[in-house]
Amino acid sequence: MRFINRHPGLGGRWLLALLPLVLLLLAYGVGSAMRLADNPDDKLLPGATQMLDAIAQLAFSEDPRTGEVLLWSDTAASLTRLLLGIAISALVGLCLGIAAGVFPLLGASLSPFLAVLSMVPPLAILPILFIVFGLDELSKVMLIVIGITPVLARDLEQRSREIPPELFVKAQTLGANSWTLVLRVVLPQLLSRLLLSLRLMLGAAWLFLISAEAISATAGLGYRIFLVRRYMAMDVILPYVAWITLLAWAMDWGLRWLNRRCFPWSEGGVK
Structure with a gap:
């Protein structure tokens, strides 16, 4: 079957919809962890704990x-x-x-x-x-x-x-x-x-x-x-x-x- 004719099912549609968000959060988490490891007071990419406290x-x-x-x-x-x-x-x-x-x-x-x-x-x-x-x-x-x-x-x-x-x-x-x-x-x-x-x-x-x-x-x-x-x-x-x-x-x-x-x-x- 050609790729253009393939359609995701209900579960696959949900997974594909969430995939970009998961990748974005993962990239942010890695970047934040790296910056905070070098400088715990870094403000550019705050960690989850800092943002939860602010919220x-x-x-x-x-x-x-x-x-x-x-x-x-x-x-x-x-x-x-x-x-x-x-x-x-x-x-x-x-x-x-x-x-x-x-x-x-x-x-x-x-x-x-x-x-x-x-x-x-x-x-x-x-x-x-x-x-x-x-x-x-x-x-x-x-x-x-x-x-x-x-x-x-x-x-x-x-x-x-x-x-x-x-x-x-x-x-x-x-x-x-x-x-x-x-x-x-x-x-x-x-x-x-x-x-x-x-x-x-x-x-x-x-x-x-x-x-x-x-x-x-x-x-x-x-x-x-x-x-x-x-x-x-x-x-x-x-x-x-x-x-x-x-x-x-x-x-x-x-x-x-x-x-x-x-x-x-x-x-x-x-x-």
Whole structure:
């Protein structure tokens, strides 16, 4: 049997999925052990014991200055900003995508505008957002919105244009108006695509969030990472990076589950 035609079973799929992570942890463990053997005070590659002590302090002990458990307060602050930004982006992107992809008069104006807007580097306008919206929560949420909404809208616009014209003709023959076409024909086709697009944009949303928190914040996962970097506290930074990765994976899994639950007919999604 050719290699291209070989498929792993359920157990093999789990083993192959875990293999890169195991190899990465093994390489880190060997590198950390070698550096700590030469210098027990080395901070670049802390050992498991050092990171577990840092996690215990951050996740289960109250901060003497604020009285909060830092890991959970940082997580709550970051997730609030992220989820709000994603929710606004999904709603605005869906509306713009439908308007540009379904209505030719609106698309003639919106489509070029979205194309140009999607090329603007969001991090380049971060100082402008801080000037316009201030240094509080709004500027961080707006960076996420501006960063991912144009891409979402363009993707949904393209998906709108791929809907067979016959569906519109048949619906109008049965007496459907423009509003009915959007609700009964277009929207069911786009919601599954919206969930897929959000999955693909999660990494960018986290990037914009961490960048904003690193510059101006008093709480948040990105804020904490950039706060302790001056002390080379890798025993804090690495667990925080791992925690962010776990949160992003959980969100991706949740969107995938929601897509399968609500739209079992959808095909071609990211595995």
